[in-house]
Amino acid sequence: MSPAVTASGLRKNYGDFVAxxxxxxxxxxxxxxxxxxxxxxxxxxTMRMIYxxxxxxxxxxxxxxxxxxxxxxxxxxxxxxxxxxxxxxxDQELSVRENLEVFARFYGLSRKQAKARAVELLEFVxxxxxxxxxxxxxxxxxxxxxxxARGLVGNPDLxxxxxxxxxxxxxxxINLWDRMRDLKRKNATLILTTHYMDEAEQxxxxxxxxxxxxxxxxxxxxxxxxxxxxxxxxxxxxxxRNPAHRVSDGAPAENAEALKELESLAKRFExxxxxxxxxxxxxxxxxxxxxxxxxxxxxxxxxxxxEDVFLRITGRGLEE
Amino acid sequence: MVTTQFRKAATQLNLPGDINLTTALSVWRxxxxxxxxxxxxxxxxxxxxxxLYLLGMGLGLGMFVGRGVNGLSYIEYIAPGLMAAxxxxxxxxxxxxxxxxxxxFAKLYDAYLATPAQIQDIAFGEQLWANTRGLIYGCxxxxxxxxxxxxxNRIITSWWALLLPVAMLMTANMFALIGLxxxxxxxxxxxxxxxxxxxxTPLFLFSGIFFPLENPNMAxxxxxxxxxxTPLFHAVKLMRGLAQGPLDWSHAVSAAWIxxxxxxxxxxxxxxxxxxxxx
Numbered sequence: 001m002s003p004a005v006t007a008s009g010l011r012k013n014y015g016d017f018v019a020x021x022x023x024x025x026x027x028x029x030x031x032x033x034x035x036x037x038x039x040x041x042x043x044x045x046t047m048r049m050i051y052x053x054x055x056x057x058x059x060x061x062x063x064x065x066x067x068x069x070x071x072x073x074x075x076x077x078x079x080x081x082x083x084x085x086x087x088x089x090x091d092q093e094l095s096v097r098e099n100l101e102v103f104a105r106f107y108g109l110s111r112k113q114a115k116a117r118a119v120e121l122l123e124f125v126x127x128x129x130x131x132x133x134x135x136x137x138x139x140x141x142x143x144x145x146x147x148x149a150r151g152l153v154g155n156p157d158l159x160x161x162x163x164x165x166x167x168x169x170x171x172x173x174i175n176l177w178d179r180m181r182d183l184k185r186k187n188a189t190l191i192l193t194t195h196y197m198d199e200a201e202q203x204x205x206x207x208x209x210x211x212x213x214x215x216x217x218x219x220x221x222x223x224x225x226x227x228x229x230x231x232x233x234x235x236x237x238x239x240x241r242n243p244a245h246r247v248s249d250g251a252p253a254e255n256a257e258a259l260k261e262l263e264s265l266a267k268r269f270e271x272x273x274x275x276x277x278x279x280x281x282x283x284x285x286x287x288x289x290x291x292x293x294x295x296x297x298x299x300x301x302x303x304x305x306x307e308d309v310f311l312r313i314t315g316r317g318l319e320e
Numbered sequence: 321m322v323t324t325q326f327r328k329a330a331t332q333l334n335l336p337g338d339i340n341l342t343t344a345l346s347v348w349r350x351x352x353x354x355x356x357x358x359x360x361x362x363x364x365x366x367x368x369x370x371x372l373y374l375l376g377m378g379l380g381l382g383m384f385v386g387r388g389v390n391g392l393s394y395i396e397y398i399a400p401g402l403m404a405a406x407x408x409x410x411x412x413x414x415x416x417x418x419x420x421x422x423x424x425f426a427k428l429y430d431a432y433l434a435t436p437a438q439i440q441d442i443a444f445g446e447q448l449w450a451n452t453r454g455l456i457y458g459c460x461x462x463x464x465x466x467x468x469x470x471x472x473n474r475i476i477t478s479w480w481a482l483l484l485p486v487a488m489l490m491t492a493n494m495f496a497l498i499g500l501x502x503x504x505x506x507x508x509x510x511x512x513x514x515x516x517x518x519x520x521t522p523l524f525l526f527s528g529i530f531f532p533l534e535n536p537n538m539a540x541x542x543x544x545x546x547x548x549x550t551p552l553f554h555a556v557k558l559m560r561g562l563a564q565g566p567l568d569w570s571h572a573v574s575a576a577w578i579x580x581x582x583x584x585x586x587x588x589x590x591x592x593x594x595x596x597x598x599x
Contacts (some may be wrong), residue, residue: 014599053433054599075340075436089427093354100352105346106435134490290493 009059013219019045021213032190034200034207041210051083082156084147086163097131106218107154113212121149141172158189185255196233197306211314228309230267232283236276237298258293343437347445348469370406399475400563401529404555410457411492414450415499434526440590447496454492478565490578491555497585527552
């Protein structure tokens with residue numbers, strides 16, 4: 001089966017600023033593919049090139065079998081793409097239902113079809129009872145669901161979701177994840193950008209991590225973790241200790257001893273002031289030893305996450 | 321989720337300049353939907369604008385302009401020109417503030433562009449809508465003038481007046497395109513201060529609505545020549561000719577002037593909008 005999207009050597013400059021610096025990727029049909037990275041990594045620019053809001057700089061981009069080139073096929077391509085943008089750009093002057101009906105017309109649906117489609121989608125995002133509300137009256141989570149419904153009015157083969165859950169409360173996020181899983185079951189190809197590692201781990205079959213316009217890692221979430229960090233992390237917080245023992249207050253000798261031993265137990269050891277990160281495969285053992293060595297520190301054992309991968313690869317956190 | 325079957329936009333009618341008419345009409349229809357909610361606050365106030373001028377200037381000032389103009393009473397003289405101004409204002413308001421807000425604050429065009437809609441469809445849809453609004457204002461004002469005519473004023477005195485809606489559309493269309501050109505060229509909404517005060521207001525005052533420009537004492541006798549190069553002058557001339565006659569070749573020239581400027585701007589507007597919106 002041919003891939004839904006293929007990019008090779010894809011670049012995009014804004015003046016002197018290189019937003020996307022020659023990236024290659026292939027998105028299989030029917031999969032959920034993630035673009036991760038900090039603000040300014042080039043994710044949104046890449047999305048905009050895919051959903052044809054933005055011309056490509058150089059390189060090549062093929063979407064659903066159409067070469068993007070100079071934009072000659074944009075109408076054809078966009079007919080099959082649905083977009084859920086990062087910003088709320090719902091039509092504030094219209095009701096929820098009218099929003100969906102107006103956008104359905106852009107995809108060539110007749111008046112009758114547009115009405116039917118709006119009813120269908122309102123049900124899909126569980127907003128039937130708010131159909132005639134003004135957009136202004138909706139909560140953030142509801143607006144995001146309307147945006148998702150609007151992105152689906154054209155019955156797309158490819159759905160692009162740009163940070164769909166940023167700024168939502170946990171309940172609204174979980175609700176949106178369910179909708180995205182529904183979409184996956186219907187064999188739509190999903191492209192997702194997000195800051196949230198748990199979101200990517202939950203939803204994405206494979207993903208790329210972008211930084212400064214480049215792809216710095218790619219693979220399935222679990223593989224990436226296996227490949228770049230150990231299976232577990234022991235976090236040790238020293239701030240609760242007697243001030244005299246804090247690393248930031250001059251790292252007294254007894255600490256240094258303990259830290260040295262812990263470092264020898266870890267595959268990788270990182271120290272951020274009073275916070276220690278030990279990347280280990282034998283988590284239980286290390287966390288027990290850490291508790292013995294530093295009895296008044298707080299210790300925590302957790303599974304490694306994509307966030308650790310990201311820290312490892314770029315040397316900084318995602319939300320920095 | 322059942323999948324509704326529907327036809328694909330690719331098979332729909334394309335106009336010159338790769339404008340998809342179906343998509344443009346969707347933009348138009350969206351505005352109609354908004355309008356149907358807000359016409360009380362959106363339409364009504366602007367409609368009173370020219371009516372107030374007609375009453376204030378025509379009846380009020382008219383009392384002091386005893387000898388009238390060109391054999392007409394003052395209200396009879398200014399009425400057709402105010403109809404042109406009415407069409408101009410309807411189209412201008414739509415393509416200035418309304419389009420600016422949709423484009424820059426509401427980010428609505430970004431949303432449209434994520435669908436099969438292209439920027440030229442959007443621009444044309446807004447242009448059609450501005451024409452509609454200009455036509456609505458013009459016709460509403462025409463009804464007022466017909467009322468004044470039935471009450472004994474010689475305002476609408478020619479059968480050519482049947483073509484007035486066409487002239488309104490031409491006027492609205494030209495000012496819609498001028499408005500869109502300006503809107504696509506600015507980044508700050510405050511620039512409309514210049515557009516209204518230093519462009520539309522002078523046009524309103526010096527395009528032959530309120531006094532004849534063919535006067536040897538006015539701008540050294542060149543007032544009409546200068547005004548010939550500005551857009552509202554031709555719309556006023558056309559409206560007056562159609563409403564009251566007599567028509568001559570100069571009216572055909574004015575019609576051609578309006579169509580020519582509109583044709584040029586029809587090429588300029590999509591290009592400017594593209595430059596503004598597509599990066």
